[in-house]
Amino acid sequence: MDLARPDLRPDPSLSRDEMESLQRDIAAAATLDDDHGLDPSTVAVEEAASLADGLPPARDGAQARLDAGAGSADGHDPDAPVVVGLDQAFLVDREGAPDAAVSAAVAFRDGDVIEFASATTPLSIPYVPGLLAFREGGPILAALDALDVAPDLLVCDGSGRIHFREAGLATHVGVLCDAPSVGVAKSLLCGEPDEPTDGRPAGWRTPIRADDAVTTAEPGTVIGHAFQSRQYPNSGRVNPLYVSPGHRVSAATAVDLVDALCAGYKLPEPTRFADAHADAVKRNADR
DNA sequence: GCGACAG
């Protein structure tokens, strides 16, 4: 996949100041309005698929597509938008220190997996809050490069606009590819929910507004939403997801899309599959 | 100086 903005690649060798400066450029280049042909109903995943089905792991690409049943259009819409889930697992050395990133990209269309791809990339810098894209951006692009199908929506594991400079991982990857993207994080990096999020029922959502940690937005600006994708009937102990726009998707549409992509589990299906695929490739890597 | 911080 050709990059729309190769000049904005997250180069891990940049200084911290240069990284932050680049993120301001990313935020400026990001489109925070809806600019896509997606409707939540056209990307919806109705049925939670079995993860075991989705793991051909030892084989990416064409063979995996065949395994997944693509090509045999049995009642499924071949023109539906392609949603790609992205996630990573890490290989560790003897000391237990992260050694390389295994990035996975799993493509869904009309509710079914149509392709698996992955890439293993040496890690260059440690995790630093706010600079995640400089650690994981390169590896993610490598996985996207290994993917044959063209994405209509990218679902990233991490924040998009919910970020100190409104340029989280999802925003960065979306702008580089000029593809619509959303960020799905399991914990909140910055910003403040309108209401307490504890013990909410499935489907519940509340805006996340910029606080003083967000240096590029007026305090109070809606930068994403807390979204309760799943909850246990009685005891509310599942934490909500934090959904934010990446590129070319509004805050409101981002939650609606993620809602449509969830099928009974806390994480949206594309993310669950990318997670499982990255783990499988990682396990398969040792021996 | 202290706190807070996606994966």
Next chain:
DNA sequence: ATCTTGTCGC
């Protein structure tokens, strides 16, 4: 993110 078994509750 990763190191890890059983276990309590849907």
